[in-house]
Amino acid sequence: KLDIDASPSGQLAYTTSKAEATPGAVTITMANMSGVMHNIAIEAGENGATQKGAPIGASSFISKGSTSVTVNLKPGKYTFFCQAPGHRAAGMYGTLTVK
Numbered sequence: 091k092l093d094i095d096a097s098p099s100g101q102l103a104y105t106t107s108k109a110e111a112t113p114g115a116v117t118i119t120m121a122n123m124s125g126v127m128h129n130i131a132i133e134a135g136e137n138g139a140t141q142k143g144a145p146i147g148a149s150s151f152i153s154k155g156s157t158s159v160t161v162n163l164k165p166g167k168y169t170f171f172c173q174a175p176g177h178r179a180a181g182m183y184g185t186l187t188v189k
Contacts, residue, residue, distance in 0.1 A: 092118045094170060094184070100124040102177045104170070107184035113165050116188070119158040120149060127153045128172045128182070136167040136185050148173060163188045 092111060097103045104120075120130040131148035147161035151174065163186075171183035 092116065092186075094118055094120055094130060096120055096122040096124055096126075096128040096172075096182075098123045100126050102126075102172070102180040102182045104130075104172075104182060104184055109170070109184065109186045111163065111186060111188050113163060113188055115160055116163050116186075117158055117160040118149075118170065118186075119156055121156040122152050123154060125153050127151050127174055128177065129157060129174065130159060130170055131173050132159065132161050132163075132168050132170050132186065134166065134168055136169060145173070165189050 095105045129149045129151045131145040133145045147159045149157040149159040168186040171178045
């Protein structure tokens with residue numbers, strides 16, 4: 091289980107840009123207290139602000155509270171990001187390393 095929270099100040103960012111997990115089922119919980127709609131999605135690869143492909147898992151959008159997504163991950167690098175329009179391009183993404 092990982093906690094990757096949205097910035098509580100409303101910035102288009104998470105509180106961390108790097109996370110690590112072990113292979114298998116990984117649950118990522120995102121708290122969002124900012125009032126701005128955010129979610130967290132995961133896709134294979136380490137590609138920053140450039141959308142590479144469809145997410146392998148995504149949470150629901152929320153403006154207050156918490157949301158989570160569970161994905162089954164193999165060793166490698168993944169990008170976590172917010173799917174709200176413009177948020178990823180503004181820097182709301184990070185790298186999840188599974189080893």
